[in-house]
Amino acid sequence: MTEMNRERLDLNTDVITVNMGPQHPSTHGVLRVVLKLDGEVVLSAVPDVGYLHRGIEKIAENKTLHQVIPYTDRMDYLSPMSNNIGLAMAVEKLIGFQITERCRVMRVICMELARLASHLLWLATDALDVGAGTVYFYAFTEREKIYDIFEKMSGARFTVSYGRIGGLARDWPEGLEREIETYVAQAHKTIDECDKLLTRNKIWIDRNQDVGVISAEKAIDMGLSGPPLRACGVEWDLRKAYPYLGYERYDFEIPVGEHGDCYDRYLIRMEEMRQSIRIVQQALKEMDRSIPLFPEDPESRKVFLPPKDRVLTKMEELIHQFIVATEGPKTPKGKEIYFAIEAPKGELGFYLVGSGTNVAHRCHFRAPSYINLQALPILIKGAMVADCVATIASLDPVMGECDR
Amino acid sequence: MADVIQTVQSKFPGAILEIVEYQGERTLVVQPGRVRAVLGHLKQSEGFNFLADISSAHWPEEGRIDVVYIVRSLKSREQLRIRTPLPIEDPVVETVSDLWGTADWLEREVYDLMGVQFTGHPDLRRIMLPEDFEGHPLRKEYPMEGDDEWRNYVPPETRENRE
Numbered sequence: 142m143t144e145m146n147r148e149r150l151d152l153n154t155d156v157i158t159v160n161m162g163p164q165h166p167s168t169h170g171v172l173r174v175v176l177k178l179d180g181e182v183v184l185s186a187v188p189d190v191g192y193l194h195r196g197i198e199k200i201a202e203n204k205t206l207h208q209v210i211p212y213t214d215r216m217d218y219l220s221p222m223s224n225n226i227g228l229a230m231a232v233e234k235l236i237g238f239q240i241t242e243r244c245r246v247m248r249v250i251c252m253e254l255a256r257l258a259s260h261l262l263w264l265a266t267d268a269l270d271v272g273a274g275t276v277y278f279y280a281f282t283e284r285e286k287i288y289d290i291f292e293k294m295s296g297a298r299f300t301v302s303y304g305r306i307g308g309l310a311r312d313w314p315e316g317l318e319r320e321i322e323t324y325v326a327q328a329h330k331t332i333d334e335c336d337k338l339l340t341r342n343k344i345w346i347d348r349n350q351d352v353g354v355i356s357a358e359k360a361i362d363m364g365l366s367g368p369p370l371r372a373c374g375v376e377w378d379l380r381k382a383y384p385y386l387g388y389e390r391y392d393f394e395i396p397v398g399e400h401g402d403c404y405d406r407y408l409i410r411m412e413e414m415r416q417s418i419r420i421v422q423q424a425l426k427e428m429d430r431s432i433p434l435f436p437e438d439p440e441s442r443k444v445f446l447p448p449k450d451r452v453l454t455k456m457e458e459l460i461h462q463f464i465v466a467t468e469g470p471k472t473p474k475g476k477e478i479y480f481a482i483e484a485p486k487g488e489l490g491f492y493l494v495g496s497g498t499n500v501a502h503r504c505h506f507r508a509p510s511y512i513n514l515q516a517l518p519i520l521i522k523g524a525m526v527a528d529c530v531a532t533i534a535s536l537d538p539v540m541g542e543c544d545r
Numbered sequence: 546m547a548d549v550i551q552t553v554q555s556k557f558p559g560a561i562l563e564i565v566e567y568q569g570e571r572t573l574v575v576q577p578g579r580v581r582a583v584l585g586h587l588k589q590s591e592g593f594n595f596l597a598d599i600s601s602a603h604w605p606e607e608g609r610i611d612v613v614y615i616v617r618s619l620k621s622r623e624q625l626r627i628r629t630p631l632p633i634e635d636p637v638v639e640t641v642s643d644l645w646g647t648a649d650w651l652e653r654e655v656y657d658l659m660g661v662q663f664t665g666h667p668d669l670r671r672i673m674l675p676e677d678f679e680g681h682p683l684r685k686e687y688p689m690e691g692d693d694e695w696r697n698y699v700p701p702e703t704r705e706n707r708e
Contacts, residue, residue, distance in 0.1 A: 361595055511650065
């Protein structure tokens with residue numbers, strides 16, 4: 142034994158408590174983790190959430206359902222498309238409304254692009270947290286292109302508020318399909334580039350493999366969903382399990398891992414991006430502009446807000462706008478539904494209870510970030526402090542959604 | 546699905562108060578005292594291994610708070626909702642956090658925002674709001690807006706000095 146090692150054995154280390162966050166750059170928002178450390182080893186970790194609690198559920202129970210949509214943007218602010226389309230679909234389920242075929246296809250494209258954007262941001266920040274700065278710029282450049290598309294759809298890049306009960310906020314401008322097509326045709330290039338930079342990189346593997354491991358059994362017990370659950374080898378994707386928006390028609394695969402570690406979660410998200418591209422390409426082929434975006438029967442018209450250009454030019458649509466905005470879709474009193482979509486972060490669920498008016502009696506969101514984060518103490522127990530950062534990044538929590 | 550409800554009915558006679566079906570979803574309204582037993586049975590014997598969500602709803606006119614559990618079997622893809630009505634004066638129900646680990650934070654959230662007590666929960670503290678917050682905001686009588694900002698937060702260690 143060398144002199145140095147002997148010295149190390151004599152070192153007396155105390156258990157110390159370290160506050161990680163709430164404003165730590167790699168906690169992805171205002172997450173505080175209280176770490177008990179013995180040297181560099183994490184003995185226990187207690188996540189503390191709630192710093193970003195804004196009472197979205199309370200607000201949602203005091204606004205008309207149309208007014209709730211912009212609030213959902215601020216939950217998972219990295220994929221607002223899936224939030225507000227998810228809420229719209231939940232309300233449609235509660236009131237029993239059927240959207241048109243074209244709207245379904247457009248929603249699929251929007252949601253898959255949102256998944257792509259969200260995963261690209263995750264890839265950028267995950268790599269940055271682990272020390273691979275280059276990937277950040279590649280992934281962000283790519284993400285900007287998706288936001289250009291969102292801007293053309295909705296007028297906003299980030300908080301799009303594009304979903305509407307009964308349809309979408311507005312029709313796509315002429316030629317946007319072609320633009321999306323050209324975009325997705327080259328989108329795999331960045332993913333491949335990052336793949337080359339990371340997947341077989343020795344440092345990346347050392348930092349991610351066998352870090353933050355959870356077994357399939359424990360993952361189900363902790364209610365994990367999305368990529369963290371699939372990384373344990375559980376083949377569970379709501380798009381396949383309870384298909385919505387006609388996802389059963391598209392040909393795509395669910396990537397499944399086997400070790401349940403950070404590396405598998407990374408591989409799964411990379412593959413999910415490729416599958417999203419496939420879905421968008423298939424959906425674009427089904428896009429048919431001759432089908433109307435909104436249903437045209439008179440009963441359905443009492444539900445959705447008519448498009449703005451028609452409101453300002455047609456008397457009848459102005460009346461509809463007035464009635465829908467003030468009285469809105471009447472939710473059946475006391476009836477309840479639970480509707481969940483496979484959001485980029487996991488299972489995003491909506492529990493709605495009707496009140497007899499256009500305001501929900503109860504509006505609860507099952508936030509995947511909140512529930513996935515609960516497993517953090519299990520994932521990082523016994524790991525090093527540096528692994529803690531990699532593990533949080535691989536869970537991909539968004540605190541806006543976690544705290545609501 | 547029908548078999549599951551039948552076995553629950555025969556195993557726990559009188560526990561199911563009502564079976565509601567809406568939009569293809571089934572809700573069992575279960576007596577508060579037996580909800581844990583029913584959920585335990587669903588998990589152990591019927592394969593409902595995934596607890597998707599715990600939520601709650603306040604009905605001031607009826608004087609009750611509903612606690613809602615959404616359970617799911619990942620194998621058969623069945624989904625079931627268990628709802629239990631609790632009296633508003635004393636909303637207490639047994640915890641299921643030992644059956645599913647995910648129930649820990651979900652029950653804390655319901656406790657924090659709705660004020661339901663979960664007996665047997667290992668760590669029933671507020672999770673979203675500060676520890677010295679008063680009231681439960683998701684109850685209907687809680688105002689949407691107050692008269693003023695909430696500024697009574699005093700760090701616990703200095704609290705006594707101030708008084």
